[in-house]
Amino acid sequence: MSDAPVLRMEAVRKTFGGSVVLRDVDLEVAPHTVTALIGASGSGKSTLLRCANLLEEIDDGAIWLDGEEITDPRVDQDAVRRRIGVVFQAYNLFPHMTVLENITLAPRRVHGVSRAEAEERGRELLERLGLGGKAGEYPDRLSGGQQQRVAIVRALAVRPRLLLLDEITAALDPELVGEVLTVVRDLKGDGMTMVLATHEMGFARDVADQVCFLDGGVVLERGSAEQIFGDPQQERTRRFLRRIVEAGRL
Amino acid sequence: MTLTKDESGAETPDPVDTYTPSARRLERERHKRARSRRATAIAAVSTLVTAVVLYLVVVNAPGWPRTKETFFNGQYAREALPKVLEGLWLNVRLLLICGAAVLVLGMLIAVARTLRGPVFFPLRFLAAAYTDFFRGLPLIINLMIVVLGVPALRLQGVTVDPVWLGGTALTLTYSAYVAEVFRAGIESIHPSQRAAARSLGLSNRQALRYVVLPQAVRRQVPPLLNDLVSLQKDTGLVSIGGAVDAVRAADIIVGRSLNYTPYIVAGLVFVALTIPMTRFTDWVTARMDRQRAQEGTT
Numbered sequence: 001m002s003d004a005p006v007l008r009m010e011a012v013r014k015t016f017g018g019s020v021v022l023r024d025v026d027l028e029v030a031p032h033t034v035t036a037l038i039g040a041s042g043s044g045k046s047t048l049l050r051c052a053n054l055l056e057e058i059d060d061g062a063i064w065l066d067g068e069e070i071t072d073p074r075v076d077q078d079a080v081r082r083r084i085g086v087v088f089q090a091y092n093l094f095p096h097m098t099v100l101e102n103i104t105l106a107p108r109r110v111h112g113v114s115r116a117e118a119e120e121r122g123r124e125l126l127e128r129l130g131l132g133g134k135a136g137e138y139p140d141r142l143s144g145g146q147q148q149r150v151a152i153v154r155a156l157a158v159r160p161r162l163l164l165l166d167e168i169t170a171a172l173d174p175e176l177v178g179e180v181l182t183v184v185r186d187l188k189g190d191g192m193t194m195v196l197a198t199h200e201m202g203f204a205r206d207v208a209d210q211v212c213f214l215d216g217g218v219v220l221e222r223g224s225a226e227q228i229f230g231d232p233q234q235e236r237t238r239r240f241l242r243r244i245v246e247a248g249r250l
Numbered sequence: 251m252t253l254t255k256d257e258s259g260a261e262t263p264d265p266v267d268t269y270t271p272s273a274r275r276l277e278r279e280r281h282k283r284a285r286s287r288r289a290t291a292i293a294a295v296s297t298l299v300t301a302v303v304l305y306l307v308v309v310n311a312p313g314w315p316r317t318k319e320t321f322f323n324g325q326y327a328r329e330a331l332p333k334v335l336e337g338l339w340l341n342v343r344l345l346l347i348c349g350a351a352v353l354v355l356g357m358l359i360a361v362a363r364t365l366r367g368p369v370f371f372p373l374r375f376l377a378a379a380y381t382d383f384f385r386g387l388p389l390i391i392n393l394m395i396v397v398l399g400v401p402a403l404r405l406q407g408v409t410v411d412p413v414w415l416g417g418t419a420l421t422l423t424y425s426a427y428v429a430e431v432f433r434a435g436i437e438s439i440h441p442s443q444r445a446a447a448r449s450l451g452l453s454n455r456q457a458l459r460y461v462v463l464p465q466a467v468r469r470q471v472p473p474l475l476n477d478l479v480s481l482q483k484d485t486g487l488v489s490i491g492g493a494v495d496a497v498r499a500a501d502i503i504v505g506r507s508l509n510y511t512p513y514i515v516a517g518l519v520f521v522a523l524t525i526p527m528t529r530f531t532d533w534v535t536a537r538m539d540r541q542r543a544q545e546g547t548t
Contacts (some may be wrong), residue, residue, distance in 0.1 A: 078451055081448060094443065
């Protein structure tokens with residue numbers, strides 16, 4: 001039972017207008033594992049994550065979270081989202097709230113946690129991620145790396161079953177990428193189940209248990225990190241990785 | 251120890267920096283000062299010339315002595331001022347009550363217009379029809395319909411007080427304007443904010459209440475204040491129903507004396523009342539622009 005996948009997708013299809021963004025996508029994410037989605041921009045990585053969180057409605061196929069089909073129209077979508085944490089590329093912090101208010105909003109309003117308790121856990125998490133002194137600041141006073149770490153704390157504050165990370169370092173200055181990736185590594189150490197879309201191939205290779213290469217809305221190749229980065233089977237995967245190496249990103 | 255402290259605390263805070271302005275900088279500053287002196291002088295002269303010309307044109311107009319007597323009579327002004335101020339108290343009360351009602355109603359209509367899903371179609375439709383209708387209907391006609399039409403119905407239990415009816419008409423029109431301001435604010439909040447809120451498990455309503463509306467309202471403070479300034483002067487229109495506000499108070503004296511000076515007095519009193527509010531609006535707007543500029547740089 002404990003090995004049953006946290007997230008499972010089967011034959012997921014998603015179109016925007018006339019263009020097919022996801023085509024027959026299957027995915028299984030085992031508990032306490034990290035899955036990295038790699039691929040060029042527009043290959044469908046972000047859309048896949050948004051579908052998993054029901055921010056986008058899929059056209060066909062099905063998605064299960066802990067064995068429950070969440071794409072069933074009778075399912076309470078808010079209840080599903082409560083179990084999934086999301087961190088966005090552009091942080092999406094709430095600019096009118098302090099760091100601590102950002103973090104305690106969902107625990108208090110959605111999970112009914114008392115203010116004192118929510119704040120205590122919030123401060124604890126901030127401390128752990130090296131943001132101890134920032135609780136009272138507004139997001140625009142923080143660096144990009146700090147904002148993204150706050151966004152991670154916000155997602156963690158509700159103790160999610162699954163964490164989705166959507167290109168969380170893409171908007172950061174190079175020298176700030178490291179501090180965010182360290183956090184993700186630590187989370188893996190804690191056993192958090194994660195799916196991340198990323199352009200940081202070195203990081204994906206390092207942290208992922210499973211790597212999926214998306215191309216044109218299809219999972220073209222999947223396997224362990226060593227396999228995908230060391231011995232890719234598909235010509236397109238090889239070409240993609242070669243370009244990445246040439247760009248000095250691996 | 252005390253010596254170094256004295257040294258660092260004295261007039262040279264940074265002893266390493268022995269900067270003295272270069273000749274180039276001094277020359278530049280001299281030039282800028284001269285230029286700004288010239289600009290001030292030109293502005294002063296042109297203002298003066300304009301004022302003198304206007305004065306001469308008005309004073310030498312063939313009907314000036316007569317106009318002066320009818321519109322700028324000091325004696326009537328002194329007589330009118332206390333009555334007008336008394337009436338103004340009604341305008342102020344109307345502003346406060348209608349302003350509050352307008353904000354609440356406007357917000358409800360705006361929210362109704364942003365509701366999604368087929369279930370809310372009737373609400374959305376009604377809200378849209380309401381704003382379309384009352385934004386298009388001239389306020390003066392709205393006032394006449396409500397203030398004169400409703401009493402004509404002779405409904406039991408419905409007030410015929412022109413103040414209440416006039417206030418209702420103002421609220422109807424202005425809540426349509428304000429609803430549009432709120433709606434623009436709601437729509438200006440980037441969808442990613444709503445997505446972030448929903449991804450945390452907040453319901454649509456919670457996302458609106460805790461994330462979208464607070465930001466939307468903050469962003470719309472300047473245009474809202476603008477509408478309130480407008481409402482403030484339009485409270486003078488309730489006089490058409492006979493409510494004794496500042497305008498009506500002037501009207502009464504005019505009717506008796508056939509001298510229009512009280513209107514001028516009432517007009518000036520309204521201007522005096524709106525100026526602080528417009529200045530406040532400017533101040534808030536400038537402050538928000540500064541904040542936004544700062545956000546832009548980070």
